[in-house]
Amino acid sequence: MRRARMTKAAALLLAGSLALAACASDEEPTAGGNGGGDGGSDDLQVGLAYDVGGRGDQSFNDSAYAGVEAAIAALGGEVQEFSPNDDGSDRVEGLANLAEAGYDPVIGVGFAYADTIAEVAEEFPDTTFAVVDASVADSGLENATGLLFAEEQGSFLAGVAAALKSETGHVGFVGGVEMPLIQKFEAGFTAGAKAVDPDIQVDVEYISPAGDFTGFGDPARGQILARSMYDAGADIVFHAAGGSGSGVFQAAADTGNRAIGVDSDQYQTVDDPALQAVIMTSMLKRVDNAVEAFITDYSEGNVQGGIDILNDLESDGVGLATSGGQIDDIQQQIEDYRQRIISGEITVPTTP
Structure with a gap:
């Protein structure tokens, strides 16, 4: 059950829904629940919140999208995208709208989502979140995972x-x-x-x-x-x-x-x-690999919340092309x- 108190995320939701990038179908998604889905890939509905610049940067954001795309190609499902405005002031609203619409898991791309994830994940405890480049190990959140890199x-x-x-x-x-x-x-x-x-x-x-x-x-x-x-x-x-x-x-x-x-x-x-x-x-x-692995773990019910996953040379999380x-x-x-x-x-x- 979500908390009854009025938080910033809830207030923003009441203020109006943000227009999300139309990359998902009109069918209402089914939330997978905290800790991952039940193994049925048909219900996989991924929310992807980009860093400043959005998809098309030929770098960081595009790598995250490639990971989601690879996971969906293997597992089925759909993705809904959100790009923040230039100053990032709408990140809370964007994540909250994805969670409220039933997208699960929801992934924030970039360290700028660290505080946002902490706030929105607390408001939506039945949604699974991940954040790229930010630690959640000391956050106390059991429904969020940090995807870190060396x-x-x-x-x-x-x-x-x-x-x-x-x-x-x-x-x-x-x-x-x-x-x-x-x-x-x-x-x-x-x-x-x-x-x-x-x-x-x-x-x-x-x-x-x-x-x-x-x-x-x-x-x-x-x-x-x-x-x-x-x-x-x-x-x-x-x-x-x-x-x-x-x-x-x-x-x-x-x-x-x-x-x-x-x-x-x-x-x-x-x-x-x-x-x-x-x-x-x-x-x-390899943001793509980290994101794909996280979504795969989610689909199999294997996400362990409240931890950070380090992607380094030993795990081929970083390297040279x-x-x-x-x-x-x-x-x-x-x-x-x-x-x-x-x-x-x-x-x-x-x-x-």
Whole structure:
């Protein structure tokens, strides 16, 4: 039974229903209940709430959608999508509407849903939730799961690749927002590059400061920052900037240099062949695998709430893409570093 008291989520629901992306049928979904469904995939109704920018970013959000798509292809069912407005002020309303409509499980994509999930999951205890990039281990919520990633480990390998392939001994990193999550990418990348070449120069720039999430959707600014690095002598730039990464790729193409993508295999996701050609590799953050596994566990009744699931190098939750063949010649060195991280010989820093 839902609580009778009037919470923020309930008040927003009474204020009016948010228009959700029309990717589900008109048939009223059946909630699976806390802890997962009964194994009947016909009733699988997934609610997917995107990070800022929504589907089409060729990166983080698209990877989450790919995971849902794969799960539905295997299990049957449907998905209903929600994209927040630019300042994210409607996240609570969006999640609450998905839960109220009976979508179950409901997945929030991105750390910005941490507080939102805590509020809405408490209001809808019979709905199963997951949040990407946010911990629920200390939340006390029994109907939520945190899907976490060792971004620093995958980024370390990206740094290794950059240092091994750089011809100038000078590389760069462009982050979307200067915040702890993105700084994990920076820390790992810098550590990996310096493990190969202690004297390598690593330039670091962020598109926007902490609290300003426009940095994930500003390709023009990403292009400017990356171009300044290339003009200063860097020949490879790694971005962890969401939709802004296309600007980094454009700067690489304009200057005849190379770039490293993030989250998805961006060699496969960019539309422009000229940009595809500059993508040396991508640091894979397998949000797709994590989301698909969570939905599969839900369909089988195997979700354990109140815990975090870490996706790291050992579980292939992070890694490097090989599309395009530009790092084929250094695969053995990359694998050596990967095994040293898995064994614990190398501990990758999580802060710059």
